[in-house]
Amino acid sequence: MIIVRLDRVMADRKMTLKELSERTEISEVNLSKLKNSRVKAIRFSTLNAICTELKCQPRDILEFVYDI
Template sequence: MIIVRLDRVMADRKMSLKELSEKTGLSTVNLSKLKNGHVKAIRFSTLNAICTELKCQPRDILEFIYDL
């Protein structure tokens, strides 16, 4: 199972959803869906924009948990 940890990284960086949206050019709606885990896929370009602005690695945002 993949878990999205965007909210945690944003909190660590003290960045709001609106601020991240403005800096990345991604809509607040799409970022909100991603942050709340309501997406089935993410584009590499989206992940790149988020990681660039938050100065993090994809592994900081996405976590894999092995479930049996």
């Protein structure tokens, strides 16, 4: 199971969804869907843009947890 931690990283950086959207040119709707784990896939270009703006690694945003 993949858990999205975008909200935590954004909070650590004191960045709003709107601000991240403006900086990455990714729509607020798509960022919101990602933040709330309502996506089935993410493009590397999207992940790259988010990590660049938040100055983080993909592992800071995405976490794998074994299903038991």
